Amino acid sequence: MILGLFVVFFLAGLVSFGGGYAMIPFIQEEVLFRRHWMDAAQLTDIIAVAGMSPGPIAANIAAAVGYQKAGPAGAVVAVTAVVLPSFLIILAAGKLLVRHREHPLTKSAFYGLRPVITGMIAWAAFTFAQYAGMTDGAAWLALSQFLIFAGSLWALTYLHKHPFTVLILSGLVGAALYG
C-alpha cells in the first residue's frame, strides 16, 4: 500500500502541469478504476476537504488519500511523493529553467500540453458530475445539484469568491436541503 501510494502520487505529481487540478484525471484513473482504493463519493468528499484546507490542492489530496489508506505514514509518503518530481526537476534543472524558460522547445511543449490538460480537467469535471448524480435526468437530486453547481461556478468566476467560502456555503445549503 505504501509503495502503491508512493508510485501513484509520484506519477500524479509528474503530470500536474498547470497545478494540482491537472492530476485529478490521473488520480481518478488510478484510485478509482485501477486500484479500487475508494469509491467515487469518497474521492469527491476528499477533494472537497482538500479544497477547504490551506495549501496546494495536490498535496492536500495526496495527504488525504494517503491518510485514508495508510494512516499518518501514508499521508507523509503520499505528500512526499507528490512534491518529489517537482523537487527533483528543480534540483536537476533549476538554474537552466530560470535561464532558458523562454526556450522554443519548452514553449512548444506547453503549447500542446496546456490545452490537453484543460480538456482533461474539463472531462474530469463531467465525470465527477456523473458520480454526484447530477446527470441523472430530471430527478430532484440532479436538478437541485445542477443549480448548486451553477451557483458555485458563478460565485467562483464572477464573484471571485474563495473556494473555501463557496464550499462552506454550499455545505450549509446542502444541510438544510438534504439533511
Added chain:
Amino acid sequence: MKARLLLSIFWTFLKMGPFTFGGGYALIPVIEREIVEKRRWLGKGEVADIVTAAASVPGAVGVNAAAFIGHRLAGAAGAGAALLGILLPAFCILIALLLAYTRIKDHPKVEGAFTAIRATVVALIAYAAFLIGRSAVFDFTTGAFAVAAVALLAFGGGFVHPFGVVVLGAAGGIAAVKIRSRFGRPTRLDRSEPGQKRKEKPNEQEPVIDYMI
C-alpha cells in the same frame, strides 16, 4: 552556519502558511515582502523569473517558487527546508479536518451538506479548467488539442491512461509547432505575444491566478 540558514528558510516559509489560506492569491506579494524586502535574499526581478520558471515545472506555482528560492539559497537542503515550511501547516490542518470529517460524516445533516458540496467540487474542477483554458486555448490548434484530449478520455475506455494523454500533449505540441513552421506558418505560442488584441496587464506573463492550485 548552514544549519542556521536552513532554519531561517524553513521559518520564513512556515510564516507564509496563513497566506496560502488567503487563497494563495496573496503568496507572491508575501514572498516579495519576506524574501526581497525583509531578508534581502533576492532581488525583485528575480522573483518574477522564478515565478515563470515555477509555472513550467509540474505542481503548484507557489510551492515550486518556494522550492526554487530555497534551492537558490542553500541547494537541495534549502529547497527541502522551504518545502517543509510551506507544506507543514497545511498538512496539519488537513489531517485535523479529515479526523473531524470521519467523525461527523455519518450525521444526516453532514451527509446532506456533502451532497451539495459534491456539486460544488464539480464547479471547482470546472473552474480550474476555465482558468487554465483561458490562456491555454487561443487558436484552432490548441482548441483541437483540447477536444482531442476529451475525445481520447471519453471514448478511450480502459486503454487510455491520463498519463499517456499528457505525454502525447507535450509531444504533440512540439510536433505541431515544427510542422507548422515547415509550412511557413509560424505559431503564436501563447496569448501574450504581439498581435494579440486583448490587453494583457504588463506584469502578467502567464495569468497565474491562484498560486496554490
